[in-house]
Amino acid sequence: MKAILVGFGFIGRSLVKTIRLKKNTLNLIDKEFKLVGVSDLDGYLYNEKGLSLEKLASINEIPEYSPNFLMEKSSLELIEKCDADIMIETTPTNIEDGKPGLTHMEKALSKGMHVVTSNKGPLVVEFKKLVNLSKEMGVEFKYEATVAGALPIFSLVNECLQGDEILRISGILNGTANYILSKMYFEGTSFELTLKEAQERGITESDPTYDIEGIDAACKVVILANAIMKRDVRFKDVKRVGIKRITPEAVNLAKQSGYVIKLIGTIDKNLEVAPKLIPETHPLCVHGTLNVLHLETDLAKVITIIGYGAGRETVSAMVNDIISVIKKRN
Amino acid sequence: MKLDLTLGLIDRPGQLIKALEPLAKNGGNIISIIHEREKVSSGYVPVSLVVDFPTIANFEKTKRELEDVSISVIKSEEIIEKANVSFILIGKLDVRKIVETETDKARIVNFESSAPTSKEACIRLNIEAPVEEINRIVAKLKEVAEEENAVLISSV
Numbered sequence: 083m084k085a086i087l088v089g090f091g092f093i094g095r096s097l098v099k100t101i102r103l104k105k106n107t108l109n110l111i112d113k114e115f116k117l118v119g120v121s122d123l124d125g126y127l128y129n130e131k132g133l134s135l136e137k138l139a140s141i142n143e144i145p146e147y148s149p150n151f152l153m154e155k156s157s158l159e160l161i162e163k164c165d166a167d168i169m170i171e172t173t174p175t176n177i178e179d180g181k182p183g184l185t186h187m188e189k190a191l192s193k194g195m196h197v198v199t200s201n202k203g204p205l206v207v208e209f210k211k212l213v214n215l216s217k218e219m220g221v222e223f224k225y226e227a228t229v230a231g232a233l234p235i236f237s238l239v240n241e242c243l244q245g246d247e248i249l250r251i252s253g254i255l256n257g258t259a260n261y262i263l264s265k266m267y268f269e270g271t272s273f274e275l276t277l278k279e280a281q282e283r284g285i286t287e288s289d290p291t292y293d294i295e296g297i298d299a300a301c302k303v304v305i306l307a308n309a310i311m312k313r314d315v316r317f318k319d320v321k322r323v324g325i326k327r328i329t330p331e332a333v334n335l336a337k338q339s340g341y342v343i344k345l346i347g348t349i350d351k352n353l354e355v356a357p358k359l360i361p362e363t364h365p366l367c368v369h370g371t372l373n374v375l376h377l378e379t380d381l382a383k384v385i386t387i388i389g390y391g392a393g394r395e396t397v398s399a400m401v402n403d404i405i406s407v408i409k410k411r412n
Numbered sequence: 413m414k415l416d417l418t419l420g421l422i423d424r425p426g427q428l429i430k431a432l433e434p435l436a437k438n439g440g441n442i443i444s445i446i447h448e449r450e451k452v453s454s455g456y457v458p459v460s461l462v463v464d465f466p467t468i469a470n471f472e473k474t475k476r477e478l479e480d481v482s483i484s485v486i487k488s489e490e491i492i493e494k495a496n497v498s499f500i501l502i503g504k505l506d507v508r509k510i511v512e513t514e515t516d517k518a519r520i521v522n523f524e525s526s527a528p529t530s531k532e533a534c535i536r537l538n539i540e541a542p543v544e545e546i547n548r549i550v551a552k553l554k555e556v557a558e559e560e561n562a563v564l565i566s567s568v
Contacts, residue, residue, distance in 0.1 A: 252568065327563045331526035331534040332502050336565075338524075339498055339536065343565060359498055359567040366568065 083112055083408055084130070086119035086164055088157045088186050089172035090144050093200050093227075093396055094122070097172065100397045101404075102135040112408045119164050120144060121157040122173075128160060157182065161189045168407055170400065171199040177301055177317060180207035191215045191223065196411065198403040200227035200396055206301045206317055209308040222410060224403035225309070229302045230255055230373040232395040233387050237402065239310050239377070246379035248310055250350040255302040257371035257391045258286040258293035259325050259345040263357075264369040266333045267342055273328055285371065295324035296345060296355040303347040303355055311349055323356040342367050414443070414464045415471060418487035419478065420456040427483070428459065434477035435463060438470045458486065492542050496521065499537045499553060503562030510537070510556060517545050 087094055101108065101117060108115045116132035127133060127147055141147055161169060169190035173183045184204035190197050192215065199205075204212060205228055216223035226236050230253065239248065254260050258280060265276045277294065280286045292298040300320040307313040325345050336343050341359040344366065348354045360367045365386040368374045373391030378384055389395070421427040428447065435442060441464040448458045465471045475485050501510070518541035525535045541549055550566050557564035 323563060327502055327532060329502055329532050329534055331532075332500050332565070335500055335524060335526050335534060335536040339538075341498060341567065343500070346568065357563070357565045359500060359565055361567070364568065 083115050083168060083412060084118045084132075084164075084166040085115070085168040085170055085404070086121070086128075086160060086166040087117060087170045087172065088121050088161070089174075089183075089201070090120055090122040091172065091174065093400075094120075094170075094172040095139075095142065096394045097170065097397045097400055098135065099139045100401055102139045104401060105135065108405070108408075111405060112412050115408065118166055119160050120147075121160045125155045126157060126160040128164060130165065157186055158189055161186060161193065161195070166195060167411070168196045168198060168404065170404065171197060171201050171204075172400075173201055175201055175203040175206075175301070177203050177206050177297070180204040184208055184212075187212055187223075188215065191219055191221060194219050194221055196222040196224070196407045198222075198224045198400055198407065200225075200400055202228045202298075202301045202305065205305045205308075209305065210314055222407045224407060225305070226399035226403050227396045229305050230375055231257075231389070231391040231393070232398040233373055233375055233389045233391065234399065234402065235306070235375050235387065236309060237406075238385070238387065243377075243379060243382060243385075246381045248377060248379050250348070250378040251306055251310065251375060252346055252348045252366065252378075253375035254344055254366065254368060254373050255299040255347045255355075255375075255391065256293050256296075256345060257373055257393075258290065259296070259299070260369070260373070261285050261371045262294070263325060263328065263333075263343055263345065266328065266330060267337065267369070270330055270334065272330055273326060294326050296322045296347075299345060299347045299355045300353075303349055303353050306347075307349045307353055315353060320353040320355060322354070325357055328357055413468060413471070414462060414491040414493070416487070416489045416491050417461045417463055417485060419459045419461065420484045420486050421459055422482070423452055423455050423457050427457075430481055431459065431478060431483050434474045434481075435461075438474040438477070439466045440464070440470065440474060462491065494540050495543045495546055496538055496540050497546055497550070498567045499539070499550075500565040501535050501537070501557060501562050502532050502565070503557070503560060505533055505535065505560060505562055507535070509560065510535075510553070517542055518549055 118130055119128040122144055171183055171186050180203040183201040187197050187204050262276045286293055300322045303320050304317055307315045336359055340362050343357050344360045346358040366374055366376050368388050374388045376386045419431050443462040446460045451458050518539050521540045522538035554564050
């Protein structure tokens with residue numbers, strides 16, 4: 083199979099490095115697997131015989147790859163022009179209209195390409211449309227990396243809980259918010275000071291709004307509700323309270339009675355992201371930048387998975403999605 | 413509805429099975445049963461049961477049928493399962509409004525406020541209420557918190 087990578091930011095570059103690292107594993111499943119195109123906002127690289135993973139893994143910007151780099155050409159042109167089987171989409175999330183990822187995905191799926199993505203935006207805006215398009219075209223649409231990074235939530239439900247009815251999903255879906263609340267819990271610091279420290283350590287963006295207002299977590303709630311609970315909901319349907327008004331006094335009062343304040347996303351008959359009191363011994367009580375998902379089902383009753391929800395670990399989910407597509411379609 | 417019952421059985425063989433028949437016939441699910449032989453009084457043995465009936469009408473019918481076979485219902489009390497739920501409220505709060513939110517079925521069992529070092533006040537509440545009332549109470553408290561522009565943090 084031939085793949086193209088659209089988006090060469092942190093996740094895109096990490097994925098290239100991982101594909102290089104796991105080349106033998108991938109080639110054992112498909113000896114023809116190769117990356118034939120890479121694009122970002124600057125333009126794209128394309129070689130139908132395959133790009134050099136060694137070279138790609140050593141650069142930060144696409145133009146550094148080759149002087150023959152086709153500048154000022156769009157990712158859309160690469161998708162149209164190439165004869166790849168899989169598009170891996172890692173452009174930044176835009177929850178307003180899902181673009182440019184949404185346009186990329188619609189184009190690739192319409193062309194009969196399988197899509198593997200880490201980009202939440204298009205799924206928050208047009209989940210049903212994308213799933214229907216992939217079904218209509220008879221191709222795979224995989225998005226494990228969009229929710230809780232490396233945690234295999236969709237694989238778990240789709241492969242291992244096929245007879246279960248999922249009654250409720252709750253979880254910590256944003257590592258930055260969890261880092262801040264964990265620090266406040268262990269060190270008794272104020273929200274403002276903890277946020278500043280997180281920014282200095284590069285754990286949060288310079289604009290932390292998406293993390294601390296619960297916007298990022300609410301996006302994941304939308305995707306989980308639509309993908310797992312078979313709902314048809316939008317971002318506006320999620321009731322949302324962030325963490326910026328959490329005070330050290332509140333954290334301390336909670337602690338005195340055996341609770342920890344955590345930002346929890348909940349999907350049952352309601353959709354909500356809000357700070358909650360979690361008993362210290364509850365499986366949802368994980369600290370630092372960890373994410374956790376707690377499923378309540380009719381047969382298995384409760385299942386909890388814990389892991390890293392962002393950063394380099396996210397590529398684990400993407401590589402698994404790529405391998406799943408190859409195994410199913412080769 | 414769950415009931416705590418005490419029946420008075422004549423102290424002779426076969427009485428217990430006679431008592432259980434009307435219970436089973438009327439949909440009563442026996443959760444526990446204690447045959448208190450050591451408490452025989454005036455020829456009667458008290459039997460304590462916890463029974464879950466579909467409705468009060470099922471219990472009333474059972475009671476009549478027990479009396480028809482000379483088994484008296486000495487005690488019948490509804491068991492209300494209660495839960496203790498914690499909340500934390502952050503913001504400028506009118507505590508009276510929170511207290512008035514209680515229904516006759518709920519009570520505040522613990523109330524603690526923290527000396528604020530920041531501009532927002534903070535209180536912790538523990539409310540005891542029947543299990544089936546909890547969601548309604550949480551929704552009501554959320555409503556009050558929103559009106560007051562306070563943050564309500566409830567337990568999972």
